[in-house]
Amino acid sequence: MIAVLQRVSRSLVRVDGEVVGEIGRGMNILLGVVKEDTRKDIDKLIAKIPHLRIFPDEEGRMNRSLIDCGGSALVISQFTLAANVKKGRRPSFERAMVPEEARELYEAFCEALAEYVPVERGIFGAMMEVEIHNDGPVTLILDSREL
Template identity: 50%
Template sequence: MMSILQRVREARVEIDGQTVGRIGSGLLALVCAERADTEAEADKLLAKLLKLRIFSDEAGKMNRSLQDTAGGLLIVSQFTLAADCSGGNRPSFTRAAAPADGERLYDYLVERARALHPDVATGRFAADMQVQLINDGPVTIPLHIAPVLRA
């Protein structure tokens, strides 16, 4: 799975003019499941989202995690993270999971996040969403959890 993390002061997702997900200070995670991904990759990604030390401590150093700060987590599906632009000017999305698999893994990630963290909001899988945020820092971090090769 892959993700772009943005440390935010606030973020929200709108669909058809209605806010469907909103957080205050925390992380906006744009996420994409790739073809070989399973729940194992979703679990690893979630562990990173919750434990990555990118929030400032009392000394101003990035030393605190989302769990430490009890910040919000806004999870938004974004299959375009799997774009391959190497073959020309029109991106290919063949690395992205098939829609049914992508939705299943997105739903699994959200369910696990809600079980482990008190403040989780979401967008809606495959919807036309407008995402608004105030990036804090700015701090933007790409994450890629490669699938485990299975024999």
């Protein structure tokens, strides 16, 4: 499972011009589910994400977590994170989990994260327009296989 985390001052997602998820200060999470991911991959990411100290304290140092600062998360499914671009010029998405199974893990990830912080989300499989106001900018990439 691959997660791109972005510290944001605000973020929102639209589907067909309608806002379906929106947060203020917090974290925008682009989540890619790859073949062979399981609940263990979710557990590894959840053990890290809400506790990462990437938010500033009173002195401006990154010492506070998403939980500490009372932030929210906007989670967007993004199968393109599983892309392989080694051959040719067209990305291959063969590493991406089939949509029906990926949706279950995406939903389970959102529910697990919601035990720690408020969670908004996009619509799985929809064409989405994501507005990200990256704060810092601070962007991290986590791969559950490397945790």
